Each structure stands twice: as C-alpha cells, then as structure tokens.
Amino acid sequence: MASVCGTSVALLGALAAASSSIAPRQRCSAIQSLPSNSSQWWISRPATQDYYRLRASLWDSISGVLKTNSSTPIVEPVPRNAEAEIEGEEDIVLVEKCQENGTIQRIVFATGAEVDVYELQQLCDKVGWPRRPVGKVEAALKNSYMVATLHLHRQLPSGGCEERSLIGLARATSDHAFNATIWDVLVDPDYQGQGLGKALVEQMVRALLRRDIGNITLFADAQVVEFYRALGFQTDPEGIKGMFWYPRF
Amino acid sequence: MACHRVSSFVALGGALGGRHGVPSQDHIFFPCSTAQSRPRSFAGSKNPRKSPCCFAQAAQLEALGITETGKFSMSDDDLSSRGFQLHRSLDNINLDDLNALFVKVGFPRRQNEKLLRALEHTGTMLWVTKAGSVIAFARATGDDVFNAIIWDVVVDPAFQGIGLGKAVMERLMADLTRKGITNIVLYAEPNVLGFYKPLGFVVDPDGIRAMSLSRRRRA
Numbered sequence: 001m002a003s004v005c006g007t008s009v010a011l012l013g014a015l016a017a018a019s020s021s022i023a024p025r026q027r028c029s030a031i032q033s034l035p036s037n038s039s040q041w042w043i044s045r046p047a048t049q050d051y052y053r054l055r056a057s058l059w060d061s062i063s064g065v066l067k068t069n070s071s072t073p074i075v076e077p078v079p080r081n082a083e084a085e086i087e088g089e090e091d092i093v094l095v096e097k098c099q100e101n102g103t104i105q106r107i108v109f110a111t112g113a114e115v116d117v118y119e120l121q122q123l124c125d126k127v128g129w130p131r132r133p134v135g136k137v138e139a140a141l142k143n144s145y146m147v148a149t150l151h152l153h154r155q156l157p158s159g160g161c162e163e164r165s166l167i168g169l170a171r172a173t174s175d176h177a178f179n180a181t182i183w184d185v186l187v188d189p190d191y192q193g194q195g196l197g198k199a200l201v202e203q204m205v206r207a208l209l210r211r212d213i214g215n216i217t218l219f220a221d222a223q224v225v226e227f228y229r230a231l232g233f234q235t236d237p238e239g240i241k242g243m244f245w246y247p248r249f
Numbered sequence: 250m251a252c253h254r255v256s257s258f259v260a261l262g263g264a265l266g267g268r269h270g271v272p273s274q275d276h277i278f279f280p281c282s283t284a285q286s287r288p289r290s291f292a293g294s295k296n297p298r299k300s301p302c303c304f305a306q307a308a309q310l311e312a313l314g315i316t317e318t319g320k321f322s323m324s325d326d327d328l329s330s331r332g333f334q335l336h337r338s339l340d341n342i343n344l345d346d347l348n349a350l351f352v353k354v355g356f357p358r359r360q361n362e363k364l365l366r367a368l369e370h371t372g373t374m375l376w377v378t379k380a381g382s383v384i385a386f387a388r389a390t391g392d393d394v395f396n397a398i399i400w401d402v403v404v405d406p407a408f409q410g411i412g413l414g415k416a417v418m419e420r421l422m423a424d425l426t427r428k429g430i431t432n433i434v435l436y437a438e439p440n441v442l443g444f445y446k447p448l449g450f451v452v453d454p455d456g457i458r459a460m461s462l463s464r465r466r467r468a
Contacts, residue, residue, distance in 0.1 A: 140392040175390045177367035181398050205462060214464045219434065222456035233460040241442065242459025243450035245433040247314045
C-alpha cells in the first residue's frame with residue numbers, strides 16, 4: 001500500500017493550512033479529486049477543531065528532542081479530546097484516511113485507552129514475541145505508569161459505530177517522579193514502515209515530559225539503537241552502562 | 250532426587266524492540282540431603298516432601314539463585330549483631346536523613362516531596378539503619394511482574410567496604426525474584442561495574458544498549 005509517511009510533523013502544518021476551511025465530508029471528496037493513487041494517507045486535523053495551533057513556545061522548549069529536516073513551520077497536533085488533555089491523558093489522531101466508499105480510517109495515539117489483553121496477545125504473536133501468561137500481562141499493564149497505544153479506527157460511511165483495533169503499543173514504568181523506563185514497543189507488521197513506531201515513541205516521550213519525568217530510559221537491541229537516537233535518546237550517557245542480571249546458580 | 254519445589258522462574262526479558270530473555274528454568278528442585286541427616290522417626294517415610302530436613306534446607310535458601318550457596322553473604326543475624334537494622338518499607342523513614350545520605354555519596358539533593366512521591370511508587374526497597382540513621386539504601390521500580398530496575402544504591406562512605414552494599418543488593422534481588430521477576434536491570438556508572446558483576450550483572454548483553462533522554466542534559 002503506497003502511503004505518504006504519516007508522521008512527518010512538517011506535513012501537518014502544510015496540509016492544515018490548505019484545508020482549514022473545509023468541513024470533514026467535503027474534505028473527503030476534495031482529497032478524492034486529487035491525482036495519484038486513491039489510497040492516499042494524509043494527516044488529519046483534530047476531530048473537534050478545524051485548525052492546528054502553532055505552539056512555537058512549546059516546540060522551543062522541547063526542540064532537540066524531536067528532529068525534523070523540513071523548513072515548514074512546525075505545528076503541534078491538537079488532541080481531539082480537549083477534556084482528555086486536561087485530565088492528563090492524550091488522545092491524538094496521527095493519520096486519517098478516507099477511502100473511496102466513504103469509510104474513514106484513523107490511527108489514534110492514546111495514553112488512556114483500554115487495552116484488550118487478548119488483542120495484545122495476538123499482536124505479540126504477530127511480531128513473533130513469546131507468549132506470556134495473560135494474568136501477568138494484565139498485572140504488568142496495570143502496574144505501568146503509562147500505556148501508550150496506537151489504535152486503528154474505522155468508521156463506516158453510514159456513520160455507525162467505530163471499529164477499533166490495536167496496532168501498536170508501548171508502555172513505561174516509573175516512580176512517578178524522577179525516572180521512567182520504556183518497555184515493549186511494538187507496531188503491527190502490517191502497519192510498519194510508515195513512521196508509526198516513531199510517532200508512538202515520540203508522543204510517549206512528550207507525554208512523559210509533560211508529566212515532568214526528567215529522565216526517560218530504555219534498553220535498545222543493537223539494531224534499533226539508531227531508531228532511538230533519532231528520537232533524542234543517547235547511549236551510555238556520561239559513561240553509564242546498562243546491566244542485566246543473569247542468574248548463574 | 251528432587252524433593253521440594255522451592256521456586257519457579259519464568260524466562261522472559263522485557264527489552265525493547267524484541268525480546269531478550271534470561272535462560273529458562275521452569276522449576277528449581279532442591280535435592281534432599283543424605284539419609285543420615287533425617288530424624289529417625291522419619292526413617293522409612295515414603296514421601297520425602299514431608300521430611301523436615303527438606304523444609305529446613307528450603308528455609309536457608311533465602312538467596313536461591315543469587316549466591317552460590319543460596320544463603321546471603323552476610324546473614325540477618327550477622328547484620329543485627331553489628332547493630333544494623335533492615336527495613337523494607339517506608340515506615341519510619343526520615344527523608345532528610347535519606348537525602349543527606351544521597352548527598353554524601355555525590356547525588357544531587359532532591360526535593361523531599363518529589364523523593365517521597367518516588368518512594369511511594371517504588372515496588373521494592375531495602376534500607377539499613379544504624380543507631381536510627383540511614384546508612385545504606387536501594388530500591389527497584391518496575392511493573393512488579395516482569396521487569397525491575399534498580400536505582401539509588403548507596404552506602405554511607407563511613408560504612409563502605411564491609412559488605413553492606415552486597416548485603417542490600419542480595420536481599421533486594423531475593424525480594425524481586427520471590428515476586429517472580431527475573432528481568433532485573435540497572436544503570437551503572439563506570440566506577441561501580443566491578444561491584445555489580447560479582448552479583449551476576451552483565452554489561453550490554455547481546456549488544457543491548459542502555460539509552461536515555463534527559464531533560465537535564467538538554468537544558
């Protein structure tokens with residue numbers, strides 16, 4: 001499936017500026033009239049508002065954490081549920097796609113979403129991770145400081161109930177004050193390669209920083225060290241090394 | 250022959266971007282001692298599980314899997330006879346005292362309220378006092394099921410070199426493994442790698458790297 005990289009922050013600004021005056025349904029048909037393939041992803045504006053706010057001051061305060069090569073003004077995606085932000089939970093539409101039959105697909109990042117452990121188990125199977133007892137997974141999620149999810153929402157043209165499926169997850173444990181450690185970052189292989197893993201971690205880092213957690217840590221397999229470096233993580237800061245316990249007796 | 254199931258370990262790591270696991274062991278069976286240590290009344294007992302010698306041995310395996318003998322390097326009695334008291338909860342902790350200890354070993358001084366919040370959300374901790382003053386401390390955060398990260402391991406410089414750090418670490422690790430947690434990790438400054446290695450910690454296994462993003466560094 002050909003797709004525009006859905007998470008380039010620069011694109012957000014450009015597209016928002018172009019379509020700010022169009023209501024959602026009309027916008028849908030406007031996109032259909034564009035050239036190129038019909039399954040085109042574009043960046044959504046929030047469901048509740050028709051514009052993005054330029055949050056330059058916020059951007060300045062966390063610049064250096066998130067890097068972009070574009071010269072387009074950076075904008076901050078507005079959470080689609082203003083109340084959720086006040087409560088301290090994030091709910092952000094990362095990508096929106098309108099299909100020819102009128103079905104709307106959205107990929108939503110959230111920190112307060114409920115996770116179906118059996119859905120998670122299926123996702124873990126899909127990426128090839130060994131199974132873990134469901135009860136333990138449930139407890140681990142409950143004991144995590146933050147569980148960030150990517151869900152695919154499909155809304156049929158009839159406007160009925162939205163279908164929702166889990167396509168990504170990351171969780172962080174923390175002492176709620178100084179340190180957080182990120183574990184178990186995964187994205188459905190069917191949705192990999194379009195920047196969703198990057199967006200997932202990026203948004204999670206923002207959410208943790210917003211909660212004033214000053215030190216965010218993780219352990220990266222050798223092949224994903226560069227992925228995290230690009231998101232602002234450093235290896236062995238000040239020479240500090242990660243150590244794992246290997247029971248010898 | 251196996252006579253008493255002491256504990257079970259589930260092998261799974263929680264590392265990022267793929268799983269990294271410690272070796273799998275479903276159950277640990279500890280063999281019974283030889284017949285001569287069994288009380289005579291149990292001679293001929295068909296069920297070795299009921300033999301008191303097994304229970305006695307199991308009770309001594311406080312550090313199973315952590316030390317070679319399965320016993321702590323310094324016993325609880327050793328500690329108390331030297332005037333050291335062990336604590337595993339926040340009860341009676343003096344935050345100023347703890348903060349002072351952190352400062353003594355070179356940590357930045359932290360706000361009491363934030364420190365308290367961190368401690369209240371710490372699943373496992375262990376600290377040592379002598380004459381009411383905190384002289385050693387360590388804590389572990391995590392999800393209490395799969396992963397634990399050990400932080401803030403400190404020993405008062407006046408009491409270093411006598412095995413207190415090891416005593417604290419062995420007990421903290423025993424508490425964690427008793428909860429079923431086997432993925433225990435930590436971040437170590439270069440000068441203390443030698444302290445953690447004898448406890449069974451390995452640096453960057455399989456090329457896994459510790460990474461961090463700190464607001465402090467970017468400021």
